[in-house]
Amino acid sequence: MSxxxxxxxxxxxxxxxxxxKSYYVDKTGLIEYLKEKKGDVNLFTRPRRFGKTLNMTMxxxxxxxxxxPKLFNGLKISKNKVLCEEWQNKFPTIFMxxxxxxxxxxESARLHLMGLVLDAILSFRDLSNSEKLNDEEKEIYKKLxxxxxxxxxxxxxxxxxxxRFLSELIYKHYGKKTVFIIDExxxxxxxxxxNGYFNEMISLIRGMFNNAFKTNPYLEMxxxxxxxxxxxESIFTGMNNFQVFSVADELANDYFGFTEEEVxxxxxxxxxxxxxxxxxxxxxxxxxxxxxxxxxxxxxxxCSDLREKIDIFPRAYWANTSGNSIVRKMLExxxxxxxxxxxxxxAGGVISKKIKQELTYQDLYKTNENIWSVLFCTGYLTSVGRxxxxxxxxxxxxxxxxxxxxxxxxxxxxxxxxxxxxxLNNLYxxxxxxxxxxxxxxxxxxxxxxxxxxxxxxxxDYKENFYxxxxxxxxxxxNKGLVVESNRESGDGYPDLILYTRNYSxxxxxxxxxxxxxxxxxxxxxxxxxxxxxNRYIKIFDDEDAYVVRKFVIACYKKRCRVxxx
Numbered sequence: 001m002s003x004x005x006x007x008x009x010x011x012x013x014x015x016x017x018x019x020x021k022s023y024y025v026d027k028t029g030l031i032e033y034l035k036e037k038k039g040d041v042n043l044f045t046r047p048r049r050f051g052k053t054l055n056m057t058m059x060x061x062x063x064x065x066x067x068x069p070k071l072f073n074g075l076k077i078s079k080n081k082v083l084c085e086e087w088q089n090k091f092p093t094i095f096m097x098x099x100x101x102x103x104x105x106x107e108s109a110r111l112h113l114m115g116l117v118l119d120a121i122l123s124f125r126d127l128s129n130s131e132k133l134n135d136e137e138k139e140i141y142k143k144l145x146x147x148x149x150x151x152x153x154x155x156x157x158x159x160x161x162x163x164r165f166l167s168e169l170i171y172k173h174y175g176k177k178t179v180f181i182i183d184e185x186x187x188x189x190x191x192x193x194x195n196g197y198f199n200e201m202i203s204l205i206r207g208m209f210n211n212a213f214k215t216n217p218y219l220e221m222x223x224x225x226x227x228x229x230x231x232x233e234s235i236f237t238g239m240n241n242f243q244v245f246s247v248a249d250e251l252a253n254d255y256f257g258f259t260e261e262e263v264x265x266x267x268x269x270x271x272x273x274x275x276x277x278x279x280x281x282x283x284x285x286x287x288x289x290x291x292x293x294x295x296x297x298x299x300x301x302x303c304s305d306l307r308e309k310i311d312i313f314p315r316a317y318w319a320n321t322s323g324n325s326i327v328r329k330m331l332e333x334x335x336x337x338x339x340x341x342x343x344x345x346x347a348g349g350v351i352s353k354k355i356k357q358e359l360t361y362q363d364l365y366k367t368n369e370n371i372w373s374v375l376f377c378t379g380y381l382t383s384v385g386r387x388x389x390x391x392x393x394x395x396x397x398x399x400x401x402x403x404x405x406x407x408x409x410x411x412x413x414x415x416x417x418x419x420x421x422x423x424l425n426n427l428y429x430x431x432x433x434x435x436x437x438x439x440x441x442x443x444x445x446x447x448x449x450x451x452x453x454x455x456x457x458x459x460x461d462y463k464e465n466f467y468x469x470x471x472x473x474x475x476x477x478x479n480k481g482l483v484v485e486s487n488r489e490s491g492d493g494y495p496d497l498i499l500y501t502r503n504y505s506x507x508x509x510x511x512x513x514x515x516x517x518x519x520x521x522x523x524x525x526x527x528x529x530x531x532x533x534x535n536r537y538i539k540i541f542d543d544e545d546a547y548v549v550r551k552f553v554i555a556c557y558k559k560r561c562r563v564x565x566x
Contacts (some may be wrong), residue, residue: 004270007304012053014061018071023269025262025296027055028077030255031062034223035083037251039243041213041222041236043185045229046247046256047286047379049297049318052225053097055256056183059223063179064093091220092170094120094163097183106197109188113204114147114155117162121145124166130173141169160207167218177220180212186226189235193364194329206235214239227378231358246357247377248392250289257286257293266299272306282314285397287382295379298400313487313494316400318379327378330371338368346405347466350384350395357390380404399465406469423449428478431499431508434550440563446474447559463514467556468496471510475499482508491536498540500547507547509537513555521555521562528553529566 008022017024034042046052061067062077067089072078096116103109127133127141144165147158167178185205192201213222213236229246236242245252258266263284267273283298301317334342341351353372364370375381376394380401385393396402423442430438468486475484475497482499490498490509497510511532513524532538532551541547551566 004307007300007307009300009304012051012057014054014058015068015071017054023266024075025258025266026076027051027255028058028062028072028075030055030252031059031077031087032080032083033252033255034059034221035087037243038221040219040241041224041239041243043224043226043229043242043244044252044256045226045244045377046288047295047377048227049295050256050379051296052256053099053183056095056097056181056223056225059179060093060095060181062088063091063181064095065089065091065174065176090176091179092124092174092176093179093181094123094166095181095183096120099184099187101188102191102195104195106192106200109191109197109201110152110156110159110204113188114159117159117208118145118147121147121162121166124170124173127169127173130169132173133169137169137172140165156204159204161211163208163212164216164218167212167216171218177218179220180222182222182224184226185209185224186228186230189230190228202235206237209235210237210239213241228374229358229377244357247288247379248355248357248383248386250291253289253291254293257288258296258299259291259293260284263294263299266303270303270307272303272310274310275302275306278314282399283318285382285395285401286379287384311489313489314399316403318400327374327380330365330368330374333365333368334371335368338371342405345381345394345396346402346469347463348395350393352387352391352393354390355392402465403469406466406473424474425479427474428480428482431475431510431550431552432480432482432506434548434565436552436563436565439552439554440561443554443561443563444559447556447561463556464496464512467514467554468512471497471512471554480506482506488540490540491538493531493535493537495532495535495537500541504547507538507541507549508552509549510552510554511537513553515555515557515562518557518560521557524555525553525562525564528555529564532566 005021005023008017008020008024011017011020011022044052061071069088072088078084098113098116101109101112101116103112121144128138128145130138133141144158144162147155147162150158163180170176170178188201188205189198192198213219229244263279264273264276267276267279279294279299279302283302284292284294286293286295295318298317302314305312305315344351354369355376356370356373359370359373364374372381372394376383376392379397381394382397383392384395396405423446426438426442427446429435430442472484472486475482478484481501483502485498486496487494488498495509496512499508499510500506509532511528513528515521515524529551532553538549538551541549553564555562
C-alpha cells in the first residue's frame with residue numbers, strides 16, 4: 001500500500017494535490033473545452049461534492065500569471081502545445097470562493113464578502129507602484145485597498161465596483177484582460193434566504209457581478225460554479241454574454257464527477273476492483289446530460305476505506321456531509337402528495353416532472369412543485385430520460401441517497417405515530433420477548449395506518465430496502481433500551497438489522513424479505529431463515545454467552561407481513 005499515491009481526501013486545492021503527489025483524476029480537458037466553446041461568462045452548475053472547487057483551482061493555476069507550469073507536466077492539457085503556448089500562465093486571474101460567505105445576519109455575511117474582495121485586491125500589490133498607472137489610477141487602487149476604513153455605505157459601493165475597477169487597473173499594468181474564477185457563487189444567496197437577509201445580499205452580489213461581467217471591456221473570461229442555476233433576472237440582469245452548463249446539458253458533462261472509466265482505472269490502480277459493483281450500486285447513478293457519473297467525494301472515501309479493509313461495507317459519505325438548507329426546508333414542508341411521490345421514489349420508482357432550469361429564491365417556496373427542480377439540481381434526484389426540454393423522468397441516483405430519503409420519511413412516520421405509541425410498544429415487546437405473533441400483529445397494523453407504499457414499479461431489492469428503512473425508523477429509539485444497527489458485518493455477511501441490549505441480555509437478528517404475493521409469504525420466510533443460518537449471522541453474539549439470541553425473519557407484501565422466529 002505504501003508504494004501507491006495517497007488519495008486526496010478533503011483536498012480541493014489543485015496545487016497542493018499535485019505537490020503532494022496525490023492521485024488525480026485528470027480533468028484538464030476542461031481547459032480545452034473552454035478554449036473551444038467558451039462564452040465571456042460561463043456557469044457550471046453541479047451538485048455539492050462533485051469537484052467544483054478542485055476544477056476551479058486547477059483553472060486558476062493554469063491561467064494565472066506567475067503560476068507554475070510544472071504542475072501540469074504529464075497531464076492531458078500538456079500535450080496541447082499550441083494552447084499552452086497561448087493560454088498557460090498568460091492572464092491576470094482573480095479567484096474567489098464564496099462558500100464561506102454566510103452569517104446569521106447580513107452584517108456578518110457582508111464582512112465575509114468584503115474580506116474576499118480585499119484579498120483579491122491585495123493579490124495585485126504591484127499596482128501600488130506601477131509605472132504604467134497615473135496618479136489618479138493609483139489613488140483608485142489605494143481606495144480599494146483601504147476599503148475597511150470607510151463607512152458601510154462607501155464599503156458597499158466599493159464592493160460592487162471593486163472587481164470592475166481592479167480589472168481596468170490590471171489591464172493598464174499588464175496589458176492583459178482579466179480571467180475571473182468564482183466558486184460556489186450561489187452559497188451567499190442560499191444562506192441569506194435561510195437567515196432572512198436575502199434582499200440585502202442579492203443587491204450586493206448582483207451589483208458586483210454586473211459591474212465585473214456585463215459590458216466590461218477588461219474581461220477576458222469568467223468561470224462560475226454553483227449548485228443552482230439562479231434566474232438571470234434576479235442576479236445576472238441583462239447579461240447576453242452568459243453561457244450555462246447545467247446538470248441537464250450534454251455539453252461539458254464529464255468534467256465534473258468521475259466517469260465509469262475513471263473509477264475503473266482508480267480501482268485497478270489500488271487493487272480493489274473486486275468492489276466495483278458495490279461502488280456502482282452505492283455511488284453511481286448521477287446523470288449529467290447523457291453521461292453517467294459517480295460522486296468523486298464518495299469514490300475517494302470508499303477507496304480509502306477499501307485500502308484499509310477490502311470487505312468493508314459501503315457507507316453514506318455524501319449524505320453525511322453538510323446539507324443544502326433549501327432541500328431540508330422543502331422536504332420538511334412537503335405536503336401529502338409530495339410525500340407519497342417520495343415514497344414511490346424510495347421504493348425504486350420513477351416519477352415524471354416538469355423541471356425549471358432557472359429559479360428565483362423569491363419564487364422558490366410559492367409552489368411545492370418546485371421541490372422537484374431543487375432536488376434534481378442538487379443531486380438528490382437524477383434523470384433517466386426526458387420527453388421535452390422541461391419534462392424529465394426522475395429517480396433516486398443510488399443507495400446512498402436513498403438512505404437520506406428514508407431517514408426523512410422515518411421522521412414523518414415518527415410524527416404520525418406519536419399518538420399511536422401503544423402500537424409501537426407492542427412491536428418493541430414482541431421483539432424483546434421473542435413473540436412472533438405480537439410482532440406480526442403490531443407491524444401489520446402499523447403498515448395499514450402508515451404511509452402509502454406505492455411500490456408497483458420497484459425492484460425487489462428496493463422494496464426490501466424500503467421496509468428495512470421503515471423498521472429502523474420505528475425502532476429508533478425504543479422503550480426496551482435496544483441498540484439498533486443496520487448492515488453491520490456478522491459471520492459471513494451483513495444482516496439487515498441487529499438489535500441488542502447493553503447489559504448483554506438480549507440479542508436480536510432481523511432479516512427482511514419481500515414476498516412477491518401473499519402466496520409466497522412462507523417461501524420468503526424460509527429463504528430468510530436459511531440466509532441467517534448459512535451466513536452465521538449470530539456470530540456477533542458468540543463472545544457473550546449471556547445473550548439470549550432471537551432470530552426473526554419478517555416477510556412483507558405491500559401493507560401486509562408475516563413473521564417467523566427461531
